[in-house]
Amino acid sequence: MADEEEVIMTPTKKGKATHIRIERKRKLNMSGTEEQRHHVAGGEHKGLVINKSSQGDDEEDLGKPQVQLGFNCFMVDTKTGNHVVESRKLKFWYVDSADYLDQVTTGFNFFRELLKPENFPKDYVGFIRKCMKQMQKPEYSMARKINLEIQLLDDEATPMDPASPELENGYGITKQDLRPWEEIVREKLLHVLESAYPNILSVEDLIRIVDAEESVVMEQLEELRRKDLIRQLDSGGFVRHVLDVKTEVQEVKQMMTVSANQQPTIAIITANYCEKLAVDAMMENKTTYVKFKTGGESNAYTIGYIGEHKCVSTKLPMIGHDRSAQISSGNTTTRLLGTFQAVEHVFIVGVAGAVPHFTDYYKHPRLGDVMISDCSKGGNIYYYCDQILQEKDGNILYQTKAFQPKDAFLQGVLEGIKEQRLHRKFEPWRKYIRNGLELLATQEADYNRPPPETDRLTMMIGEGNVLEMQHPHHPEGIDEREGFPKIHYGVFGAGKRFSKADDLRLDFAGRYNVNSFDSEFDQVLAGVVGSVKESFMFIRGMADYSDGMQKQEWQPYAALAAAAVMKSMILSFKGPYISEDEM
Structure with missing residues (x-):
């Protein structure tokens, strides 16, 4: 950043939200405003200025932001041990010469650097300081002003932590499965048979894959068979039963020869x-033609x-992402x-x-x-x-x-x-x-x-930390979905x-x-x-x-x-x- 410029931070309180305005201004424009300054940094933080709290509208001067990034921070209060969620929004305003691509690229790069795992700010003050330091960098010179809006969410508005062990793979919002074990096994069996279709799976395979007692597996297989969701073939193995009244299904021993x-x-x-x-x-x-093959790859x-x-x-007919499954997929394609x-x-x-x-x-x-x-x-x-x-x-x-x-x-x-x-x-x-x-x-x-x-969007930021991101807003603020x-x-x-x-x-x-x-x-x-x-x-x-x-x-x-x-x-x-x- 040029020596004649300063990065100035001004806090503002609006209702339940705290706004931190960070903007780049020329020193020449600062005459007569010394009474507004709370602290002027020196040393390695030279060029950073902290103003006293303002009660004005910090967005009136530049209108609506051109880029906005919103995310939720899931934290633990060190004093009480309670889990709290902060909603944070970063709003960007740019110089007139910045086009749309410049705006979205600069905004995202600023955000990604801010959240780098190796130096991610763990506290409130460090987060603001890092925002200010990044504003001094020449690669973000197109940004005229940033407004950081921080609000502590009420319990009823708090989403579930996307990194919670109660969530499936840390990505979904499925809560801890409290259903009876038998029902969970039944669902797993159906999922496994659907993944393997049209291949036949033996009872031994199913017991191994779902990791359940044989008696439980047999009971749930019978329940699925009664619901007409699966079939047991003469070989003793099971396969998913396709329910489609508008499709004729023919089991064949050999695929027919079709004229040109x-x-x-x-x-x-x-x-x-x-x-x-x-x-x-x-x-x-x-018409669906199915060729079942016991102990091998079937075709449908x-x-x-x-x-x-x-x-x-x-x-x-693939299960999982291992190489043998992928080779099987290649064979099926061929x-x-x-x-x-x-x-x-x-x-x-x-x-x-x-x-x-x-x-x-x-x-x-x-x-x-x-x-x-x-x-x-x-x-x-x-x-x-x-x-x-x-x-x-x-x-x-x-x-x-x-x-x-x-x-x-x-x-x-x-x-x-x-x-x-x-x-x-x-x-x-x-x-x-x-x-x-x-x-x-x-x-x-x-x-x-x-x-x-x-439709929840998350971002991993290293060391097991996850942020829940807001989806980008339409530039004109119109929801077209x-x-x-x-x-x-x-x-x-x-x-x-x-x-x-x-x-x-x-x-x-x-x-x-x-x-x-x-x-x-x-x-x-x-x-x-x-x-x-x-x-x-x-x-x-x-x-x-x-x-x-x-x-x-x-x-x-x-x-x-x-x-x-x-x-x-x-x-x-x-x-x-x-x-x-x-x-």
Whole structure:
């Protein structure tokens, strides 16, 4: 900061909130205001001035802030031992020459530096002092003024600590599960069988996975069977029973040979059970062919129509994120594309995790929004991180595999949709979501959009500390959300170590311009590319702010939103002539 400038802090009390105004002013403009000063710092803090408390309106002079960041601090009162929550808001005003990108970038960088784990201010005074010191730095010279608003929340307004052990994975708001143990086991069994579908799991496998007594497992399996949610096959193993009255299901020992003019030309790959049901709800005149294989990988293919396009959908029978599960996914993909060799386009549809933009309203995806893969400048749509290395100087290096579709057809379709949306509303997916909700109303999973208050945004700041962030405000203060998804475009990424490492995930996202993370589809893409399918696209609904697997409450709706957008895209381009005779 120039020597002729000072950073001045003025506290103000307004109702229950304390406002700390921090602004940069020239010394020449300070004549006649000595009586307002409480302290003028020297030494390493030279240029910092603390004014006496003011009763004026500290926002009148510059109008509404251009950028605002809000977050909750969960703290313990050292005197009483009570847990308290402070709501803090950082509001920024900028010089006239700062454009929107300058504003949101500077605001976020200021905030990230303020919250660096290695020197995160643990007390109230240290937090304010650090704000003032950062205002002296030249990289924040575009910021004219910052207002820090601090308010202690009442008990009834206090949200649950996002890092509480009562919360699932530290990300959701699910309270401690107080249900009977038998009910918890029943839910786990159903979840495991849905994850494994169409694979068959033995009783021994289920006992090991859910970690419960055999008698409890057998009792709950029988309860699920009575509800017609699972089936026991002749082998003794169990499989999820698909309940879809509008889909004919045929069990086959060998997949049939399909003539060239009857072959599906679009393949849709899903990973979760709720994703498969959502995709199948978008199809007409459909039949599901299931090939069960005891002790091995089963296959389930649903063949039907989306408009004039004949499609085939499948679900990857994977459990967890280990490498064996990913290899299994690659094998399933290869078998799918080997069985249906006329496939021209591959869609990977389901849920993923959003990369938050804490200051940029336009780039920030919310839960339930949909991300469509859009090529980077290098043509890539997916980056997978194989390994993370740290150099001697502390710099982090990422070893990656990148995937790009050589056939730009779907990218051209996407550009056409973007162009249409610029000139008029192009949102047919709203209708398809409503139709899907009707078709899926009898399913065990709830596909309705969860309440907006469950869309909680957190940020890890190191040493186990978590902040709950407010979503960025619309620059004009207008809330445009109407209960339907917004569409975003960008690059996808994945990596084993990103699941719970917010700092690494955000750093990787920044370096590779990644907009969404999923649960590792590199083996699937390797199978697609290895099968010489050069036209592929990701369409994913945002289910959390990690990798899509952390917040199950949003998964069904996010999957339905992604499937509806997929249908909109498929209907927007012409398909080859295919006879509609039944197979």
